[in-house]
Amino acid sequence: MQSKQFLCVLFGIFLTSIFDYNDAVVFKFTNVVCESYNQSWFVFHNCRLKAVSRNKVLFNFNGTILHPVNDIYIHGRIFKRATGYRPWLYDVTFDACQYLRKPNNPLIAMVYGLFKQYSNINHTCPYVGPQIIKDFYLRTDLMPLPWPTGDYLLSLQWIFDKKLQFDTNVSFVFVEDLIKKN
Numbered sequence: 001m002q003s004k005q006f007l008c009v010l011f012g013i014f015l016t017s018i019f020d021y022n023d024a025v026v027f028k029f030t031n032v033v034c035e036s037y038n039q040s041w042f043v044f045h046n047c048r049l050k051a052v053s054r055n056k057v058l059f060n061f062n063g064t065i066l067h068p069v070n071d072i073y074i075h076g077r078i079f080k081r082a083t084g085y086r087p088w089l090y091d092v093t094f095d096a097c098q099y100l101r102k103p104n105n106p107l108i109a110m111v112y113g114l115f116k117q118y119s120n121i122n123h124t125c126p127y128v129g130p131q132i133i134k135d136f137y138l139r140t141d142l143m144p145l146p147w148p149t150g151d152y153l154l155s156l157q158w159i160f161d162k163k164l165q166f167d168t169n170v171s172f173v174f175v176e177d178l179i180k181k182n
């Protein structure tokens, strides 16, 4: 992770967005794909979206970690769609147990900040048993930065004991709405 480059990109996004940013935006999930590669360590019971209104889509997630895990790495990537999903802004593999002990990365904090209040995963390692995210929806008021309009994919690959266990791939749309509605 070249943090200087990352900061430049963030600053660029900020500059290009600040002039037309408006609270009336669309920020919602469009798709989720969850897949376990090792059913003897992680099983999904539920990983689904539910649209409750045109601009509000709930994400529900229920999975079980069958054996305690103390060594969790996450390979996180954000893609932006432009004739196929292109790598965009971020590609990082980080030690999740260390992060939870000592949060130290602003972009991870932003993603985590969006959903932690909807989940039971706000604690330190080890992790075992049910992992729940309930009725999570995207809220611009929890986004410290405006984003450029686009379709995005956040891919999180969960690595236990150095081996890939499962993927959670979440697509979402962010639309700056320049004409404020009601």
Ligand SMILES: *[C@@H]1O[C@H](CO)[C@@H](O)[C@H](O)[C@H]1NC(C)=O
Pocket: 033, 034, 035, 155, 167, 168, 169
């Ligand atoms: C999740 O997205 C990544 C990046 O596009 C891809 O390599 C991986 O196969 C996807 N996983 C699933 C389960 O679709």
Ligand SMILES: *[C@@H]1O[C@H](CO)[C@@H](O)[C@H](O)[C@H]1NC(C)=O
Pocket: 038, 040, 041, 066, 067, 163, 164, 165
């Ligand atoms: C699958 O999970 C078991 C724990 O139930 C673990 O011992 C094993 O190493 C895992 N296999 C892979 C390929 O990750």
Ligand SMILES: *[C@@H]1O[C@H](CO)[C@@H](O)[C@H](O)[C@H]1NC(C)=O
Pocket: 045, 062, 063, 130, 132
């Ligand atoms: C998660 O799934 C398990 C297994 O199907 C079920 O027993 C449990 O009640 C579910 N938890 C929630 C919060 O939906």
Ligand SMILES: *[C@@H]1O[C@H](CO)[C@@H](O)[C@H](O)[C@H]1NC(C)=O
Pocket: 116, 117, 122, 123
């Ligand atoms: C997460 O856990 C920390 C420490 O236990 C607590 O201070 C914080 O309020 C929790 N945050 C949420 C959103 O539950």
